[in-house]
Each structure stands twice: as C-alpha cells, then as structure tokens.
Amino acid sequence: MNQNNFCALPWVSIHTWANGNMFPCCKSDPMISFGKLDTSKSYKDNINNKSFINLRQEFLENRQPKSCWKCFEEESKGIRSMRIDQNNYYKEYLESDYFKNNYIQKPKIFYLDMRSSNKCNLCCVMCSPEFSHKIYDIYRNLDMYTDNIQFKSFSYYEQLQPYVNEIKTFYLAGGEPFLDENILNILDMLDENSEIKTIIFTTNCTIDLNKSKLFDILKKIEKHNVNLRISLDGNKEYNEKIRLGSDYDQIIKNILFLKENFPNFDLVINPTIGTLNVEHFNLFYNELLYLNLKWDLNFIQFPDYFNIINLPQDLKDSIINKFKNQNPILDQIVYFLQSNGNPLKYNEGLEFYNKFYKEYVEIYK
C-alpha cells in the first residue's frame, strides 16, 4: 500500500465508550462520535454505518481525516503515532483486498477496545461520571455537566462471539474493568487453544483478586501476553488523596499477589500525573523501586487545571531541579514541565479539589 496517510484501524478495530459512542480507536477525536453502538444490530451493521464508511473512504483517497488529527500531529513532531504502530503490526495484511473497500463484507476484529460500563468503586478527582458512576452525584451537586445518566452499561459480548478468537489485542478499561461482567464474559469466551493475544488492562487494582471468578479468568488467560497497567498516583498519602475511596495497602497487597500467582503477567505502574501529585512523585517512585516493575506515565491534559504545565513557575523550577538527570521516568516529567502554561489555572484546580472532596465526604463517608 503506497498511501502515506493510510490507517488500517477503521477496518479492524472498534473503540466504544460506556454511553455507546463508537470510534475507530482511542486516539480518534472524542468529540467526533461515529454513532452509537446499536446492541440490537450485528457488528457488521454497526461498523458499516455512514460515518465509518466515510472515514474509510477518506483513507482510501489518501486523506488525513479530521477525527485523526492527534496521530498526524504526533507524526509532525516526530513522535511514533498509533497509526504508524498499528499499520506496522498489520503490515502483512495491508495489501489484501480486505482493505480496498469502504464497506466491510466480512468484518475482522484485530483490536478491541470496548469500554462497556462506567461502573467503578472509586471517585478519582481528575476523572468524570463518564468513567465512574460514583462521581455522578458529586458532579450534580457541584452543578457540573452530566448527561443525566448515572449508570452506563451495555452488553454486546454475544454478538462479538464469532470474532473473539481472531482478536489480536484486547484493551480493557472502563469504569473499573475488574468490576465489569461484560469484560469478564468476553475473556471467558476465549478458546483455550486460540493463538497468543495481547490483553491490556488498565485497572485501579483495588478489587480483591482472590474472588473466584476474577481469579479463574485471570488464570485462564495466563498463557497470553497480559499487560496489567496499575493506576497508582502516589504514595499512600497522595494516592488516597486523589483516588478517593482507594486503599493503598490493598493495592500493594494485590500487586504482590499478582507477582506471586501470575509471574508471566507484565505488570506496569501507570501513574496519572497532575498538579496534585507531581511535586513528591520522586519519593513515590523510589519507594516502589523494590517491586521491580515497569513504569508508564500518563499526563493529565484535561481538565486543564490539573495539567502540570499550569503550575506556578517557582514550583516548576524547584521540581525540575529535583527531578532532572535522576532517571528516564523523572526526565519525562522534566520535559513536560518545560511547556508554558497558565498558573491561574493551578489555583482553580486547588479550589476544585476542595469542593470535590467536600461533596465526596458528604455523600460517601
């Protein structure tokens, strides 16, 4: 395929939110929905709606679709985009007739990123009701935007059954994926003898992993490449301050349990970095070195009052001085802090935190 702008994902991938909004992948602009998943319809009908057909047509005409701006922007900065990564992954298939039409007769799913529920047990302050039903009441009391639906969930795993064994990558988040029956059911459908797949979870890792169904399913998928990304944002004090409702000691206990019982799992600490946890992040990083795990940082860009580029300059300077040239993880934070921001936003974030926490205590404590 000689088309420089081509992306395979609209032919082989689906990403949904718990409210049913569909996208070709998680990088696609979240403000440009490709329609709502109709659970009464087949997968083939859902992914052959007008929006997806138009998107595929744009790629067939070697154009850069508007919804894909993040990939093309990253590439213009020399960053390896999801488009490049995924095209590479499927390059042996790209010349086939399957990718020549905008309508898909016999769909294949290679990459499934279906977030089918916003059921969650936590109220992380930077998150939203879209991902945690528990934040809904807090937002309502604070007169913040909600779409008036607290619990979002759909069940589509039966319609996906014919495709499950062909999927190469599952990305499972939520809500909290370990609380989502749909996710557990999809994994339960995997044929014992299916080829090796990549299964990526992003989890708050607070759920008791010894609970039989979850434990049995994790055991069942053990032979695959399981990548478990554990959201942990700071030491006990900071994690519990940000990830309201979480118990740091239980998370560490779960990590040790996973290390012992699932030695083949790739465990990654996946902190979400924002104005509330960045200052002492170095101490947290050093504290967990004994676990000998990988790290992958996730930076808050929205809401912007938690984005670390908006820290006051003196605080930025002191963090940069403390973190620079210590190790590649802290260097990523130093790099991020070098962009200019708006320090007025920082105070807005602190005020929001206090309001959010007050509501949380009133509702849940």
Ligand SMILES: C[S@@+](CC[C@H](N)C(=O)[O-])C[C@H]1O[C@@H](n2cnc3c(N)ncnc32)[C@H](O)[C@@H]1O
């Ligand atoms: C929405 S959660 C869903 C999965 C699971 N409940 C968890 O927390 O890992 C997925 C990831 O998004 C992160 N996250 C939450 N709010 C965010 C924000 N405003 N910006 C960037 N990442 C955010 C979470 O910390 C978590 O690592």
Ligand code: SF4
């Ligand atoms: S170009 Fe990027 S955003 Fe668009 S479908 Fe491909 S991976 Fe997703």
Ligand code: SF4
């Ligand atoms: S655990 Fe995940 S989904 Fe739940 S509130 Fe926190 S970030 Fe959001």
